């Protein structure tokens with residue numbers, strides 16, 4: 594069987610899923626099996642696939658057919674124009690988080706080229722930490738996650754992008770796991786923010802495959818946000834700033850809880866769908 598024959602057969606299994614073109618998915622899976630860039634398939638469509646290649650293709654199509662996200666099946670995704678490795682231990686980075694990386698990067702760029710320390714709370718694949726380290730050669734980025742398996746993926750991605758020497762990895766639950774003497778010019782976070790009861794209503798790709806610790810924000814979705822508001826101030830440098838991603842509908846309650854915790858909320862900015870999703874705040878100097 595040739596690539597040209599395999600591609601139209603696979604969409605029958607991939608078809609029921611929304612959002613992604615079945616043909617594109619089949620092409621990406623075949624390109625993965627053949628270790629070729631997808632566009633090269635068009636030059637090689639007449640090549641007869643070997644039995645092991647067909648077997649691998651069938652296995653990948655079946656995984657995707659069982660609603661495993663394409664990015665886990667491929668083991669990679671793109672974030673801020675770069676490739677990141679993924680396993681089911683980490684959240685699949687979302688396009689809106691690229692906006693968070695941009696806001697945070699702009700803030701850091703505005704500080705000039707002096708040395709800065711950054712904390713990425715809940716680093717997952719390391720997409721934010723690594724993108725910021727690549728953009729700011731003067732930054733040391735601390736990447737914290739409660740999941741040791743996620744940190745392994747983040748370490749692998751840091752090595753892939755050549756920034757291992759400027760990223761410090763910390764395993765632990767919340768900022769209390771960090772050395773208390775650390776001070777950050779920027780704390781960036783895309784915390785788990787889905788209300789627990791909503792998780793069961795999500796698409797199977799998310800509900801059944803993405804790590805619960807990356808999704809579950811507690812009863813109102815704001816558990817991690819509340820902890821960040823309470824625990825971050827002692828770790829901020831004098832001019833330190835927080836940049837945070839929020840779920841849809843959380844901007845109002847998040848602003849209230851930050852202000853009650855003594856923060857000054859500078860801005861809440863919209864995502865591409867014009868929903869308020871990115872909160873940035875400062876906290877007056879804090880006595881430890």
Ligand SMILES: C[S@@+](CC[C@H](N)C(=O)[O-])C[C@H]1O[C@@H](n2cnc3c(N)ncnc32)[C@H](O)[C@@H]1O
Nearest residue numbers: 686715716717738739766767783784785806807
């Ligand atoms: C929504 S994911 C974000 C991952 C990545 N930063 C991104 O934007 O794609 C949240 C991450 O926070 C981590 N996490 C959840 N609770 C945590 C806690 N209390 N302390 C440290 N990390 C936590 C999860 O393991 C997960 O990797």
